[in-house]
Amino acid sequence: MPQDTPASFDQELETRLVRYAAIDSQSDANSPTSPSTTCQFDMLRLLEAELKEIGAQDVELTEYGTVLATIPATAEGPTIGFLAHVDTAPQFNATGVKPRVIKGYNGGDITYPDNPALVLSPAEYPYLAEKQGHDIITASGTTLLGGDDKAGVAIIMTAAKHLLQNPDIKHGPIRIAFTPDEEIGRGVAKALPKDLAADFAYTFDGGEVGEIVYETFSADGAEITVKGVSIHPGQAKDKLVNAIHLASKIIQTLPQSVMTPEVTDGTEGFIHATDMVGGSSEMKITLILRDFEREGLAEKGEIVRKVCDAVAATEPRAEITCEITPQYRNMRYWLEKDMTPVDLARTACRKLGIEPISVPIRGGTDGSRLTEMGVPTPNLFTGMQNIHGPLEWISVQDMAVATKLCLELASLASDTEKQDG
Numbered sequence: 001m002p003q004d005t006p007a008s009f010d011q012e013l014e015t016r017l018v019r020y021a022a023i024d025s026q027s028d029a030n031s032p033t034s035p036s037t038t039c040q041f042d043m044l045r046l047l048e049a050e051l052k053e054i055g056a057q058d059v060e061l062t063e064y065g066t067v068l069a070t071i072p073a074t075a076e077g078p079t080i081g082f083l084a085h086v087d088t089a090p091q092f093n094a095t096g097v098k099p100r101v102i103k104g105y106n107g108g109d110i111t112y113p114d115n116p117a118l119v120l121s122p123a124e125y126p127y128l129a130e131k132q133g134h135d136i137i138t139a140s141g142t143t144l145l146g147g148d149d150k151a152g153v154a155i156i157m158t159a160a161k162h163l164l165q166n167p168d169i170k171h172g173p174i175r176i177a178f179t180p181d182e183e184i185g186r187g188v189a190k191a192l193p194k195d196l197a198a199d200f201a202y203t204f205d206g207g208e209v210g211e212i213v214y215e216t217f218s219a220d221g222a223e224i225t226v227k228g229v230s231i232h233p234g235q236a237k238d239k240l241v242n243a244i245h246l247a248s249k250i251i252q253t254l255p256q257s258v259m260t261p262e263v264t265d266g267t268e269g270f271i272h273a274t275d276m277v278g279g280s281s282e283m284k285i286t287l288i289l290r291d292f293e294r295e296g297l298a299e300k301g302e303i304v305r306k307v308c309d310a311v312a313a314t315e316p317r318a319e320i321t322c323e324i325t326p327q328y329r330n331m332r333y334w335l336e337k338d339m340t341p342v343d344l345a346r347t348a349c350r351k352l353g354i355e356p357i358s359v360p361i362r363g364g365t366d367g368s369r370l371t372e373m374g375v376p377t378p379n380l381f382t383g384m385q386n387i388h389g390p391l392e393w394i395s396v397q398d399m400a401v402a403t404k405l406c407l408e409l410a411s412l413a414s415d416t417e418k419q420d421g
């Protein structure tokens with residue numbers, strides 16, 4: 001199909017993102033099920049059907065809620081995985097998304113039909129100023145857009161269709177995975193690395209054009225339980241131990257003007273209290289600990305433990321426990337031993353005339369877990385901006401660049417291409 005020139009990606013990407021964004025697929029950290037919400041199946045089943053329709057092989061919706069598929073090889077080469085997540089962030093309203101396309105953006109302020117007070121200004125967001133003339137997709141003012149990560153889904157689907165329609169393009173075996181629950185840190189099921197069966201992979205879940213991320217936070221979670229002594233307050237003298245007071249002491253003693261998300265940046269880590277629930281007899285405090293290095297992360301765990309011990313020492317009748325659990329690790333630890341996937345992405349990027357940018361991201365991706373589990377998985381740009389809120393937007397032309405990057409990667413990785421170049 002030679003008429004399917006790269007220029008035509010714009011229309012397909014726009015149509016796909018608008019269609020996917022309108023589907024509610026928000027995840028929910030408080031749900032114990034997997035996927036966390038049944039609405040994510042609306043996206044997963046749709047993608048399963050669309051992959052079959054475009055002729056992908058081995059299309060499967062796994063019992064852990066991931067859609068897998070294969071684009072058969074047309075040449076020798078390693079197996080590459082391309083991943084995107086179908087869920088949208090729980091932090092903001094994601095129900096009833098009405099995507100809107102602004103064709104040929106004029107460079108001015110963008111206003112919203114459903115929220116006249118809301119303004120997206122290029123003065124405030126300089127990256128938007130660079131996109132004059134582009135087609136910009138936003139929501140309508142009351143919801144997020146969900147380009148995070150439906151842009152990634154649209155990019156991979158568009159590239160997959162192009163490869164399947166053009167078997168003359170030489171590439172090795174390609175595996176596709178659309179995962180649930182990335183936003184709540186539960187996107188990578190135990191069986192995924194084996195089922196994906198890729199030598200290395202890429203998530204399309206990054207921001208501005210050129211972004212190739214291979215450094216993420218290392219992350220632990222901490223749960224502090226404070227058990228007091230409960231008794232009727234009328235007979236409480238010298239007996240009652242109030243867990244609320246002790247939990248407050250712990251929060252008061254933990255760092256507040258340093259080492260919190262609101263006062264750190266760059267490569268600094270933090271301790272962040274995310275939740276405190278309970279009553280006078282028992283309280284639970286939830287914290288997340290973040291640092292780029294294992295040592296820094298361990299130190300933060302030590303601070304939390306020491307604070308708990310110090311408060312426990314003031315009231316021996318209370319029981320204070322602190323449980324720290326690993327969440328994910330900086331993917332750099334594995335990737336720096338073999339930079340092949342990162343170098344390949346950089347080469348592909350430069351072939352498109354774009355200088356790659358690699359900055360450590362203050363968060364994690366599905367790729368952090370996958371890398372740790374043996375599938376090196378850097379994160380690549382999609383164009384998405386101002387994610388998880390009503391000002392989220394994306395340029396269709398940025399998505400088209402990401403689609404070309406995906407195709408370039410597929411070609412570059414195959415042995416044929418390596419021998420040619």
Ligand SMILES: [Zn+2]
Nearest residue numbers: 148149182205
């Ligand atoms: Zn994402």
